[in-house]
Amino acid sequence: MTRELVLPARMDYAGVEALYAEIKEARGEDVALDGSQVKHLGAAGLQLLLSAWKSWDRDGHSLSVASPSAKFSEHLEMLGLDKDHFSKPGAVQ
DSSP states (O other): OEEEEEOOSEESTTTTHHHHHHHHHTTTSEEEEEOTTOSEEOHHHHHHHHHHHHHHHHHTOOEEEESOOHHHHHHHHHTTSOTTTTTSOSSOO
16 A cells, blocks of 8 residues: 655645655554645755665665646756656656
8 A cells, every 4th residue: 555645835845854754653654645736846855855866776776756736846857856756657768
């Protein structure tokens, strides 16, 4: 079964503190992150997502962002990743 977590509207340093605890608690499970509410994705938010994604991949579980908002995708591209980078679980690119 896949655990679902909702990403905060602001994925900046202050916004990801609580999310970090939720993600850490979900380790060992497949996780789908609901990105529909994201209005800002900053470097701290991206760092958390990349770190978690790699950890899940090493553990043999999937972690993906479902329903990314337009701002999530736009900011992801501004930070240097393809807008679909987290949309499919699987091997780290």
